[in-house]
Amino acid sequence: MKRATFTTPQEAEAAFYEAFEKADLDAMMAVWADDDEIVCVHPGGVRLAGMAQVRESWRQIFAAGQTLRFRLRHQQSLSGMTLVVHSVCEQISVAGETQERGPVISTNIYMRTENGWRMVVHHASPAPVSPDAEAKRAPKTLH
C-alpha cells in the first residue's frame, strides 16, 4: 500500500478523488486512516465501518470497470479544535403505523461553541437493508 503523507486535508481530498478517478485501490486506501472507526456510506448504501469493509467496498466499485470523472461544486469547509462526529443508524417509527421504517444512516457533527456544544452537520440517507445485515452487505450502487 502506498504510504503517502498528506500535509493538509485539501491534499488528502485531492488524493481521494484522484484515486477514485483512476480506480486505484491502493491509492484510495492510502487516503484513509488505518482505524476501526472509519465510516463509509456510498450513495444509497449501508454504513461500512473499519478498514476491511471499506476496502472491500472500493474493490468492488473499482472492479466494475467504469471510469468516472468528478467535478466538485459548492464546497464548504468546517474546522475546529472541538468537533465530534457521531454516526448512527436511525430506526424510525411513525405513529399510527405498525411497521418500522427502513433505517436511516446519519452522520451528526457537533462543535463546541461559546454557547456549548451545537450541531453543525446532519447528513442523513436511507439505507437499503436492515442494520443487522449492514456488516454483511456491500454497496449496491457504483458510488
Place this chain on the structure above:
Amino acid sequence: MKRATFTTPQEAEAAFYEAFEKADLDAMMAVWADDDEIVCVHPGGVRLAGMAQVRESWRQIFAAGQTLRFRLRHQQSLSGMTLVVHSVCEQISVAGETQERGPVISTNIYMRTENGWRMVVHHASPAPVSPDAEAKRAPKTLH
C-alpha cells in the same frame, strides 16, 4: 428561541432527537450552531446550508404533522482535536456517457494522524436535483 447550553455532544444529540420526536422547531433550532456554515441533508434531499434554509426545512417537516419515534443503533463516535469536515457536491461523468450523472452530496471528514491527514468518514448520498437549484429547494422526504 430556547437557549439551551449543552455541555457534551451527547446532550446535544439527545436534544436533537427529542426535538425531532416532539416536532418542536424552536427546540430543534436551539441544537444547531447559529452559523452560515451549518449543513443539513435530509434523506434523499439536497444540501441545505445556513440557518435560514435549515430552519425552513425543519418547519416543513414538522408541519407535515407526523409523529416519529427514533431508536438509535450501531452508534459510533469519532473525536479529535484535529478534524476537518468538507461538504461537496460531486458532479460525476462516466466515460462513454454524454450526460453527467445527477449530483452526489458528500460529507468528507479528515483527521490529522501521526501519518498526516487521513480520511475518516465519507458519507455520500444522491441528490434529487441539480446543484444550481439546491438553494431553492426544500427536502421532499419527511426526514
